[in-house]
Amino acid sequence: MVTERYKQNAQHIQEDLLWLEKIITLRFEIHHGKKSENTTLPSAPKFKGESFYKEITSKFKFTAAERVVLLLALIPHIKPYFLDDVWIRISAPGKIEGDKLQKVGTMPSVDLALFLLAGDDLEKRFYYRKIFDQESFMRTAGILIMENESADTPFLQQPIRITPDYLHLLTDGKDYKPDFSISFPAKRITTNRSMEDLILNSRTLEQVKEIKSWITHGKTLLDDWGLGDKLAPGYKILFYGPPGTGKTFTAALIGRDTGLDVYRVDLSMVVSKYIGETEKNLSKIFDIANNRDWILFFDEADALFGKRTELRDAHDRYANQEVSFLLQKVEEHNGVVILSSNLRANIDEAFMRRFQNTIYFPMPSVEERLRIWQQGFSVKSKLDKSISLEHFSDKYELSGGAIMNVIRYASLKALEQQKYTIQLKDMVNGIAREFSKEGRTI
Structure with missing residues (x-):
């Protein structure tokens, strides 16, 4: 007992x-x-x-x-x-x-x-x-x-x-799972969904499986195969692509599938305008995460790992020193680090050379959008007969995150009316709301 x-x-x-x-x-x-x-x-x-x-x-x-x-x-x-x-x-x-x-x-x-x-x-x-x-x-x-x-x-x-x-x-007898705090500005992210719920193109999905392969066999490769002296420690990956294409969801799923905790770093608590504070804050995270089976996930990593600039004043010099320090900490870390960015070009080239994997998350295709629509609704709801998910998939280019926002909006509208049926007008209004965020119209 x-x-x-x-x-x-x-x-x-x-x-x-x-x-x-x-x-x-x-x-x-x-x-x-x-x-x-x-x-x-x-x-x-x-x-x-x-x-x-x-x-x-x-x-x-x-x-x-x-x-x-x-x-x-x-x-x-x-x-x-x-x-x-x-x-x-x-x-x-x-x-x-x-x-x-x-x-x-x-x-x-x-x-x-x-x-x-x-x-x-x-x-x-x-x-x-x-x-x-x-x-x-x-x-x-x-x-x-x-x-x-x-x-x-x-x-x-x-x-x-x-x-x-x-x-x-x-x-x-339990593993330590730190709480989000000033001394550890990172929050554990989890999901109850499985890899079957991850809708990506075959190329992206194959690269995601490579990460899981490293987590499963990396220790054997370094220790038993004797490559520890030849390969850099840990595994660093860049996820890049438009917002809402599944980067954070994928990181959480990798953690769930491999049994590793995933900690998303809150960059608002890491980046500081005071000289030396950003480095100190980041050091705390890496020091705590060192030698632990965790995945560190830096969302919107451009704020920390952006390109170095030409030296025009003292501020530029310190900013470049900051990037160099980050490069060193990432390179020395012996765990899995995932950086996420909307644009690959925003990340400093020095980091790019040290990634073991760079994975592009494109906007979903028509077929992929249809699968997201089909899997997104609650089993307790039903669609009005006038709704054609094939039509929505073909006509409206939306990311997976945007589609889920539409589903959330239309479902709440149904509940407000104490109904279980999703209405066409609410679907259209939901899509219009998502388009307006990007300056587009239906």
Whole structure:
């Protein structure tokens, strides 16, 4: 049962916290001369049963030292006053917990970890420091987050932070799905429809399948076939074509078919008029998305990835630097990135050379428009006898998105009249509304 797994998971973490408390107590006694410096630290407990926590610690073959660091990183999220309570028990055993001793929710630091593992032994402290190096598995696997190495905070005083991914995996066994926010200006897009509902010409559809093929076999190609040193990481694609031709819908369908989450980046929250802010905002997105099985979707990408301009003033120079920075971030990203634009010519050529695939989404043909009309209406509605979908398909060149807008308009008009029949006049008015958006008339 799911509830039993949560119970078992909590028990295993609690066992490790009791083990950590013993380590803290013993290290305190050694430091104050109550125990010998050569006293062996207690061994890590061996778990019975299965849990999310056990599964991950076993998968990565955590050493006892790495397990201590993992626990310290977890503490602020599961028992924020744990370190305060332990400190009170061992330093002021006669006090009631919290009595005249204010608990502050101590944030575990690198120095605390090294003290627990090595005490005052400088040689051992240097040895265990490697757990926090950029090349350590806890960093490369995306378990730990460290502050910028060049930050003002000294390295030993830096807090030990766990990534949201592993916090979720260790506590509830679920993948982390970030909420839309200033720090992550991207929203997950989903669809309940299937690839059978995607109406595209055969050439476009074939290229879309190539993306799915990469997602399915890309890791094998890079690792098992040994092409990782020869090919650029990740897979970058450009979708281009008129509005409403299915670019966003296709991205959502690729995610649904491959089991990957698709995040559409809100460019209004990324692009900034202040120098350096756009780069900072974009870095947040790529840093969070790195090493995750996500698809990043940049809709109306011209705003970010547009052509560089001739240098006329300082603004142009910074704008060009911005594009160069974006180029670097896209090139380094090891996941799937889809850029969407109405016009291919709007995208800087430097990006074009780095796309593994550029896919054109044309306006639908007469036959394709007919299929969209036929599949678009609710099964609860019916068409008036005067309506000929073949006529509408042949006479009015509309994108798939525009056709769905007409269907929405005509269906709402029917509901307003408490009817299930779609009327001809509402269809015509709906088409006229779509044409007017583009400056056209029926």
